[in-house]
Each structure stands twice: as C-alpha cells, then as structure tokens.
Amino acid sequence: MTTLKVAVIGCGSIAKNRHLGEFNSNPNVEIVAVCDIVEERVQEVAEQYGTEAFTNYEDVLKIEEIDAVSVCLPNYLHAPVSIAALEAGKHVLCEKPMATSIEEADAMIEAAKKNDKKLMIAHNxxxxxxxxxxxxxxxxxxxxxxxxxxxxxxxxxxxxxxxxxxxxxxxxxxxxxxxxxxxxxxxxxxxxxxxxxxxxxxxxxxxxxxxxxxxxxxxxxxxxxxxxxxxxxxxxxxxxxxxxxxxxxxxxxxxxxxxxxxxxxxxxxxxxxxxxxxxxxxxxxxxxxxxGQTTSHTIDHFVEAILENKEPLIDGEEGKxxxxxxxxxxxxxxxxxxxxxx
CATH class of the missing domain: 3.30.360.10 (Dihydrodipicolinate Reductase; domain 2)
Structure with a gap:
C-alpha cells in the first residue's frame, strides 16, 4: 500500500495529543515535516518523530513529496492556511471550527474542488x-x-x-x-x-x-x-x-x-x-x-479517505x-x- 507523506502545521496541544501520535501510529503514514512559529517547540517535536522542523508553513507547502497536511492552528488561520495547502496540491485535515465565516468556509470548499483534493474537518x-x-x-x-x-x-x-x-x-x-x-x-x-x-x-x-x-x-x-x-x-x-x-x-x-x-x-x-x-x-x-480513549479515529479515517479515494465523513460541506x-x-x-x- 502507498505510504502517505504528511506534515503537521501547528505543534500545540491538539497536534501533540492527537494528530502527531495518531499519524505516527498509522502504518500507511510517514510524517515528513512539522511546523510551528515557536522554534523550541517545533524542534522538540521534530526530534521526537525524527522529522524535519519548519517555522514557516509556506516552506512546508513547497515540499512536493508531501501528500497531506493537518492544520492545527488558531481558528483565524484555519481558512488561509488550508486554502494555501489545497492550492499547493495537498489534502487537508483542518481542526474545528473550520473557519470564522461562511465566506471563508465556501472558499475552502471551492479550493478543494478546484484542486481535486480532500478537505476534512476534525469533528471526532x-x-x-x-x-x-x-x-x-x-x-x-x-x-x-x-x-x-x-x-x-x-x-x-x-x-x-x-x-x-x-x-x-x-x-x-x-x-x-x-x-x-x-x-x-x-x-x-x-x-x-x-x-x-x-x-x-x-x-x-x-x-x-x-x-x-x-x-x-x-x-x-x-x-x-x-x-x-x-x-x-x-x-x-x-x-x-x-x-x-x-x-x-x-x-x-x-x-x-x-x-x-x-x-x-x-x-x-x-x-x-x-x-x-x-x-x-x-x-x-x-x-x-x-x-479517555487513546485514538479519535479521525486521523485513520482521513488517511483511508485519501488512500481509497473516497469522500471523508466530515467534508467541507459538513463542516460548514x-x-x-x-x-x-x-x-x-x-x-x-x-x-x-x-
């Protein structure tokens, strides 16, 4: 089976407690990059998972081998970073709430359609x-x-x-x-x-x-x-x-x-x-x-949706x-x- 190469953008608590661990536990995933504006935090995470550290998400999105990203950022950045990732040809798992307005949500949905990429919102x-x-x-x-x-x-x-x-x-x-x-x-x-x-x-x-x-x-x-x-x-x-x-x-x-x-x-x-x-x-x-249970099953569902080319249960329309x-x-x-x- 294909190995999905992923990046996690934002290394706060939700990334540390859910996204990183669950991606790492999935046999079909390789974490190739992590990103956070706090250099000390991202270096620590990169060391833990044996991957590359970045402090600018735009640099992460330039990496061609990355198939998908998790957007684990403050709410106001969900839409702009998700759209940038979709435009860069990456599948996106975005934390909730997906956006701060309906206009932003619509733009995210449109970017996913236009670039034929999966957009899933992390409603677990x-x-x-x-x-x-x-x-x-x-x-x-x-x-x-x-x-x-x-x-x-x-x-x-x-x-x-x-x-x-x-x-x-x-x-x-x-x-x-x-x-x-x-x-x-x-x-x-x-x-x-x-x-x-x-x-x-x-x-x-x-x-x-x-x-x-x-x-x-x-x-x-x-x-x-x-x-x-x-x-x-x-x-x-x-x-x-x-x-x-x-x-x-x-x-x-x-x-x-x-x-x-x-x-x-x-x-x-x-x-x-x-x-x-x-x-x-x-x-x-x-x-x-x-x-609490050790896995949210959200990550595994996202990975499966990409590898089997099917629509995730909570796509952009559902998140909206x-x-x-x-x-x-x-x-x-x-x-x-x-x-x-x-």
Missing amino acids: QRFVTSHQKARALIESGEVGKIFSFRSAFGHGGPENWSADGKESWFFKKDEAFIGAMGDLGVHKTDLLRYLLGEEFVEVASFIETSSKEFADVDDNAVCILKSESGIIGTLAASWAYTAGEDNSTIIYGENATLRLEDDPNYSLIVQYRNGEVVNYELGAIQSNEEG KSLEVILAALESMETKKFSQIN
Whole structure:
C-alpha cells in the first residue's frame, strides 16, 4: 500500500495529543515535516518523530513529496492556511471550527474542488462508538419519533491543557474569534446533526463570559435548537465546568431514551418505554482528561479517505453546516432574537 507523506502545521496541544501520535501510529503514514512559529517547540517535536522542523508553513507547502497536511492552528488561520495547502496540491485535515465565516468556509470548499483534493474537518464525535450505536438505533426506527434532546460539552478550560496556558490564543478574540462555542459547541452541533440525521433551522442562545475574567471570548453558552422536522433541544458549551468534564448527550424518543456518555460505567444506556433498560459498555470517549480513549479515529479515517479515494465523513460541506449553527447562535445573542439557519 502507498505510504502517505504528511506534515503537521501547528505543534500545540491538539497536534501533540492527537494528530502527531495518531499519524505516527498509522502504518500507511510517514510524517515528513512539522511546523510551528515557536522554534523550541517545533524542534522538540521534530526530534521526537525524527522529522524535519519548519517555522514557516509556506516552506512546508513547497515540499512536493508531501501528500497531506493537518492544520492545527488558531481558528483565524484555519481558512488561509488550508486554502494555501489545497492550492499547493495537498489534502487537508483542518481542526474545528473550520473557519470564522461562511465566506471563508465556501472558499475552502471551492479550493478543494478546484484542486481535486480532500478537505476534512476534525469533528471526532462522530467516531465515538456510543454515538455510532445511537445513530444506528435511531436510523433503524427502534427509538421511534425523536421529540427532544439535551447535549453538553464542558470542562475547566483550555488553560489547563493548552501549550500556552492562560496566554493561549484560545482566549484572544482576534485569533480565536469565538470561545467555548467554537471549541466545544461546534463539536456537539456536528454530533447532533449526525445523530438526528437532519439539519437545524432555528437557534436562540445565551453566550456569556462568566468564568474567565482574562478572556475576551465566550466561556459559557446555552442554546436552544430546532430541527427541520421540529425536534427541539438544548446544547451547552462551557469552559466553566471546573470539577470535571461533561460530554453527555440525551435523546428523548417515542419508544426510548438514549443516554450517551452520561454514566461512568456505561457509555450508552437505552431506557425503553416499557421499562426495559439496556446498558452498553462501548469504551471510553475521547477526552483531554485521563481515561479517555487513546485514538479519535479521525486521523485513520482521513488517511483511508485519501488512500481509497473516497469522500471523508466530515467534508467541507459538513463542516460548514455545523459552523452555520454556531454563527447563527452568535447572531441570536447579539440581536436578542431567534436566528434562522440557512
């Protein structure tokens, strides 16, 4: 099988904890370059993986042998660097949120089409076993009509694991553009779209900065979402859950309630209307805390999509749809009105 030659652009925590390790573990991949503006950081990573270090991404994109790149940069650089990589003939795996505007997202999608390259957004929640099982149960009709949901993704904040702590780009509006909603809320938006199998059409939100006085982005958000068939529910995204991570989703259906990642022992609990309860042990969810699963499966899926020339599960269009919900939530907070989602 062909060996895919990859570069990782940005060597902060997400690259170190996910991308680099997972690329390195894939037998069909060779990491040929790593890049970061912090020379000490990139040299350390290059030494660890026995590869070449760069401090300018444009130099990386000039290397012809590179087939694909991971873009693990601050949010405001996702679109320009991804587009430059696609224009240079590289496949791109971009961290979320894919962009800071719909215009940027469209430009990324267009660049991928024009250059006939794969563009995948690193929404990893679709690869969690409990989430995949829940989708199958919903698709099969076993849960019946879906009435409502509630989903949360929260932890103590990026300062606890980001490479730069409280000085991290995560807290700077000009680099992050959006806080907990972009970091965590967009993941849950993507998951809910995947589970329900339909799009959201309307959102109302409260998006605040309440726990990080040093930040100029949101750290605590609650949204009410309505889908095209009329399913309503809540999504919470927070950096204010100081006692531990919450990554749970509950789906309320006609015949059953699905509790996902809501119990320390069972990753999926199905509570049927007739009183029957089925507990599934499906392995731990990916997490920045101890005990999370060791692989996100995102990297392997990206590699497989390239080698087998198939469209990745979360392509640019999918990434854009999840971004649209987040942008509409921001608009709702600003206007104090419901926002329509295109």
